[in-house]
Amino acid sequence: MQGKRDSFTSRFGVIAAAAGSAIGLGNIWRFPYVLGENGGGAFFLIYLFFIVLIGIPLMLTEMTLGRSAQRNAFGTFKFLAPKTGWPLVGIMGVAAAFMILSFYSAVAGWTLEYTLQAVRNNFAGKNPVELNTMYGDFVSGSFWPVVWMLIFLFLTSAIVVAGVSKGIEKYTKILMPVLLVIIIILDIRAITLPGAGEGLEFLFKPDFSKLTGNTVLEALGQAFFSLSLGMGTIITYGSYINRKERLMSTAASVSLADTLIAVLAGVAIFPAVFAFNIEPDAGPKLVFITLPNIFQQMPGGYFFALIFFVLLVIAALTSSISLLEVIVAYFSEELKISRKKATWLSGIAAGILGVLSALSYGPLKDVTLFGKTAFELLDYVSSNILLPFGGLLITIFAGYILKKAVMKKGVEGESGHEKLFKVYYFIIKFLAPVAIAFVFLNSLGILKF
Numbered sequence: 324m325q326g327k328r329d330s331f332t333s334r335f336g337v338i339a340a341a342a343g344s345a346i347g348l349g350n351i352w353r354f355p356y357v358l359g360e361n362g363g364g365a366f367f368l369i370y371l372f373f374i375v376l377i378g379i380p381l382m383l384t385e386m387t388l389g390r391s392a393q394r395n396a397f398g399t400f401k402f403l404a405p406k407t408g409w410p411l412v413g414i415m416g417v418a419a420a421f422m423i424l425s426f427y428s429a430v431a432g433w434t435l436e437y438t439l440q441a442v443r444n445n446f447a448g449k450n451p452v453e454l455n456t457m458y459g460d461f462v463s464g465s466f467w468p469v470v471w472m473l474i475f476l477f478l479t480s481a482i483v484v485a486g487v488s489k490g491i492e493k494y495t496k497i498l499m500p501v502l503l504v505i506i507i508i509l510d511i512r513a514i515t516l517p518g519a520g521e522g523l524e525f526l527f528k529p530d531f532s533k534l535t536g537n538t539v540l541e542a543l544g545q546a547f548f549s550l551s552l553g554m555g556t557i558i559t560y561g562s563y564i565n566r567k568e569r570l571m572s573t574a575a576s577v578s579l580a581d582t583l584i585a586v587l588a589g590v591a592i593f594p595a596v597f598a599f600n601i602e603p604d605a606g607p608k609l610v611f612i613t614l615p616n617i618f619q620q621m622p623g624g625y626f627f628a629l630i631f632f633v634l635l636v637i638a639a640l641t642s643s644i645s646l647l648e649v650i651v652a653y654f655s656e657e658l659k660i661s662r663k664k665a666t667w668l669s670g671i672a673a674g675i676l677g678v679l680s681a682l683s684y685g686p687l688k689d690v691t692l693f694g695k696t697a698f699e700l701l702d703y704v705s706s707n708i709l710l711p712f713g714g715l716l717i718t719i720f721a722g723y724i725l726k727k728a729v730m731k732k733g734v735e736g737e738s739g740h741e742k743l744f745k746v747y748y749f750i751i752k753f754l755a756p757v758a759i760a761f762v763f764l765n766s767l768g769i770l771k772f
């Protein structure tokens with residue numbers, strides 16, 4: 324097919340790029356608020372369970388499929404299972420990428436606005452009620468939420484145009500370690516707040532009486548969203564990994580790094596939620612109304628606010644480029660249009676859909692379908708339905724359609740760990756698909772447990 328494909332150039336580059344995709348608004352914005360809406364510790368435990376049981380093996384599977392085929396998500400299925408319907412899984416992934424990219428960019432736009440507010444020192448002197456109003460005034464507008472969303476998409480497209488090794492790898496390699504350092508500084512600040520204990524208890528102490536069938540689906544959706552699984556992102560990145568890479572440890576490192584950042588974000592946010600009497604189930608605004616309270620009441624708060632929001636923008640960018648890459652790799656490889664054209668056209672299309680999300684808390688807030696705004700619907704359908712469903716199909720593909728020998732060679736080449744492969748294969752063939760199917764049937768009310 325295409326000439327020499329671009330690829331990652333170092334092991335650290337691979338891990339940084341994949342971790343860059345995984346770590347993003349999903350960890351710092353979505354994880355805390357979804358956890359807050361679902362009662363705290365019990366959600367966290369189920370989330371961890373899904374990361375280990377389904378997330379890590381599925382990440383390994385996606386990397387393996389992509390690397391074996393050296394193609395985009397659609398092309399990977401076409402190559403590994405020619406003349407079948409399987410490439411549709413790739414198409415589903417491209418659709419999911421568009422949907423996620425659109426609302427993701429809207430939220431990333433909020434982080435750009437908050438970065439500017441931080442630069443201007445606009446959190447200073449405001450009480451929790453005023454900070455809440457400040458957020459409300461901003462998101463209910465019809466101009467800035469759209470403009471920031473478009474600026475963010477422009478930045479994303481500009482990086483993706485540059486390609487894999489010169490664009491994606493180069494930036495994520497620098498940005499990811501910076502992110503880790505900054506978030507640890509924030510944690511130290513948060514756990515020394517008066518009343519921090521209550522927040523930590525909310526996060527870590529499971530209260531199973533708060534569980535519902537939907538909580539379990541939310542935890543599964545969050546696990547997929549956070550690890551960028553179920554839609555071909557990791558298949559696409561896997562296709563840029565060279566044959567010598569040990570995928571088992573790569574997949575495990577990336578998943579653990581992602582989980583660590585989510586936990587660190589929770590540790591930064593929940594002590595503050597309780598210290599400032601904010602409702603933990605405040606929803607998507609949680610991060611935005613919680614953290615400015617800490618910043619403006621701590622020494623060096625100006626500085627901390629600024630680095631935090633810069634961090635959030637960075638984390639969002641390294642993820643949004645992976646979303647766009649799924650779409651661009653598909654269009655440029657399958658439809659043979661230039662990478663540049665594919666990127667800008669996809670960026671514009673995502674921007675059009677993004678307007679619906681960006682206006683969902685303002686002029687379009689009463690326009691709902693199934694009781695959800697465009698923003699909520701795009702998020703719910705992609706995270707809780709398309710990703711787990713895509714993941715289910717990928718496990719079935721790897722466990723039943725491809726030959727075991729092909730998977731074995733794909734996972735670790737000739738020098739594989741026999742025992743670990745056996746455990747992995749059992750999970751991917753039986754445990755993971757059954758678990759995902761159970762969660763679906765349960766949340767549809769077809770099965771009650």
Ligand code: PFF
Nearest residue numbers: 345347348349548549551556
């Ligand atoms: N994993 C990203 C995050 O946690 O912010 C979001 C994401 C990126 C989801 C790429 C899906 C994806 F394919």
